[in-house]
Structure formats: structure tokens, C-alpha cells
Amino acid sequence: MSLSRKYGRTFHYPFSPGTTNDDRINHQYWDNITAIDKIVHTEKLDGENTCLNQYGVFARSHAAPTIHPWANYLKERWHLIKYDLGDLEIFGENLYAIHSIRYDNLAHHFYVFGIRVLDQWLSWEEVQFYAALLDFPTVPELKIVAPLTQKVFEKTALAIVQQPSSFDSVDVHTQAPCRMEGIVSRNIAAYTVNNFQKNVFKYVRKDHVKTDEHWTRNWKRAPLKWEKRS
Numbered sequence: 001m002s003l004s005r006k007y008g009r010t011f012h013y014p015f016s017p018g019t020t021n022d023d024r025i026n027h028q029y030w031d032n033i034t035a036i037d038k039i040v041h042t043e044k045l046d047g048e049n050t051c052l053n054q055y056g057v058f059a060r061s062h063a064a065p066t067i068h069p070w071a072n073y074l075k076e077r078w079h080l081i082k083y084d085l086g087d088l089e090i091f092g093e094n095l096y097a098i099h100s101i102r103y104d105n106l107a108h109h110f111y112v113f114g115i116r117v118l119d120q121w122l123s124w125e126e127v128q129f130y131a132a133l134l135d136f137p138t139v140p141e142l143k144i145v146a147p148l149t150q151k152v153f154e155k156t157a158l159a160i161v162q163q164p165s166s167f168d169s170v171d172v173h174t175q176a177p178c179r180m181e182g183i184v185s186r187n188i189a190a191y192t193v194n195n196f197q198k199n200v201f202k203y204v205r206k207d208h209v210k211t212d213e214h215w216t217r218n219w220k221r222a223p224l225k226w227e228k229r230s
Contacts, residue, residue, distance in 0.1 A: 003055040004062040007091055007114070008196035010184065015154055018182060018204030030150045032198040036187045039147060040124050041157065043140040043166055044182040044202060045111060046101040047093040052078050054085045059094075070097035070219060074110060081134055088130060089116040093139060097219040101181060103167035105225050111139045113184065116193065123190040140166035142183060157183065161203055179205055 011026035012019050019025060026032065033039065048070070051058040056065030057074045065075075071094060092112040095103065112131040115122045122130070124141075131138045142160050147153050161183055171178040182204040191199040 003064070004051055004053050004058045004089065005116075005193075006060075006062045007049055007051065008193070008200070010200050010202045011197055013154075013157070013201055013203050015158070016182070016203040017206035026197065026201060029201055030153075033147045033153065033201075036147065036189075036199065038144055038188040039153075039185050040144045040188045041142045041160055041183045041185050042113060042138075043142055043180055044184045044204065045093040045095060045103075045139060045165075045167075046099045046181045047095040048097070048099075049091065050074065050094040050110070051089055051091050052081075052085070053089040054082055054087075068097075068216075070094065070221070077110075084134070087117050090130070090134065090136065091115065092136065095222050097216075098172060098222050100172055101165065101178065102170045102172050103165060103222060104170055104228075105166075105168040106222055107167075107225060108137050109222065109224070110136060112136045113139045114186075119193045121191050121193065121196065121199070124186065124188045126190070139184075142166075144188060157185070157203060161205060181205060 009024060011024045013029055014025055014027055048059055050071060052074065057071055057078050059066035059068055059071060073096060074094065090112055091114040092110050094110055095106060096109040112127060115127050115130055128138050143156065145153065145156060161180060163180060164177060165180040169178050169180055182202060185201045187199040
């Protein structure tokens with residue numbers, strides 16, 4: 001029996017160009033969105049999906065706590081908060097190791113994007129509340145929209161993803177400034193685990209992933225902005 005359930009698979013928008021053979025597309029996404037009052041677009045950060053719960057720190061495999069060295073700093077934080085978590089499962093982007101994007105204005109290494117309690121995903125307001133309570137930042141909030149027409153919705157999303165990251169994104173191969181990786185859009189209200197795919201959607205830019213499976217051998221720590229100034 002696993003100590004934690006994996007984060008749900010996030011389906012791509014049909015207009016998301018950064019899909020791979022393993023990705024899935026929600027072709028009925030607009031039918032789902034019309035049932036939602038408000039959507040919050042957040043920045044999709046280029047890191048590792050990581051969960052903190054009462055049992056430990058988990059990365060891709062939730063069968064056992066992660067042994068990745070770039071998660072060691074989170075284990076230290078976990079020891080300080082583990083008795084306060086109860087049924088809370090804190091999901092966030094671990095940016096300690098640099099992947100395909102380097103962020104030159106990074107204030108923290110871990111940004112919360114979702115919190116699960118048993119069979120419920122908390123509302124965005126509750127996510128922000130508990131993240132602040134545990135002294136974690138949340139992923140950048142880019143825009144809150146009330147879906148009106150599909151054309152306007154897609155136009156807004158496509159305009160957002162043309163922007164650079166909130167943390168000053170740089171392509172690790174060209175060393176040139178680049179656009180954000182993409183966006184994750186979610187129902188601003190709470191929803192059940194079984195309805196995850198009907199409430200969370202993503203857009204990823206084309207040819208985003210430029211690291212291969214061997215990047216873990218020579219990974220580098222992402223410096224924080226205050227470290228560069230010093």
C-alpha cells in the first residue's frame with residue numbers, strides 16, 4: 001500500500017503545442033469549463049512535482065519517500081511541519097535542481113500549487129491560506145477569469161503564455177531569455193479527486209523539454225536571487 005497517492009494526470013488544452021507521446025488532451029475542455037464559475041491561470045514552473053504529507057516527501061513515485069538529493073532540503077522542512085499536516089497533502093514544484101529553464105529571479109525553491117485532503121482538492125483560496133500558514137509560497141497567479149466565450153478564453157490564455165516567467169526565465173542551452181514553460185488552469189473552487197480532469201488543464205510551449213534522462217547525473221542547484229547579489 002502506498003503512503004501517498006500520485007497527483008492526477010493533467011490533460012492538455014487542445015491548443016497546447018507541447019504535448020508528447022505520453023500526454024493526453026482534453027478535447028472536451030470547453031464543456032468542462034462552462035460548468036465552472038471562475039478559473040485561475042497559474043504559471044507552470046519547470047521543476048519536479050513533489051508532495052509533502054504526514055508520511056514524508058514524495059516525488060514521481062508515491063510508493064515510498066523520494067531519495068533524490070535535490071529534495072533533501074525539503075526533508076528538513078518536513079521534519080519541522082510533519083506533525084501539523086494531519087490529512088493535508090501539500091503539492092508543489094521543487095525547483096532546487098535546474099531542468100530546461102533557469103530562473104534568475106528565484107526567491108524560493110518550492111512553490112505550492114495544490115493541496116489535497118482525503119478525496120478533496122482544496123479551493124485556490126484555501127491553498128493560499130495553508131501555504132502561508134506553513135510558510136510556503138504559492139506558484140505565481142497570472143490571471144483569474146470568468147469563462148464567457150471559448151474564443152475569448154483561448155485568446156487570453158495564448159496571450160499569457162507569450163510572456164517570460166515571473167522569475168525571469170532563461171533557456172539552459174541557448175542562455176537566452178525565454179518564455180514561461182506554460183500555464184496550469186484550475187477551478188478556483190474546491191473539487192473532488194474523481195473530478196480532477198474536469199477542473200484542471202494545462203498549456204505547455206512547443207519543444208519545452210531539452211534535458212534527457214541523464215540530466216540527473218550532472219544536475220546543478222538553482223541559485224536564489226539573494227545569493228547572486230551577495
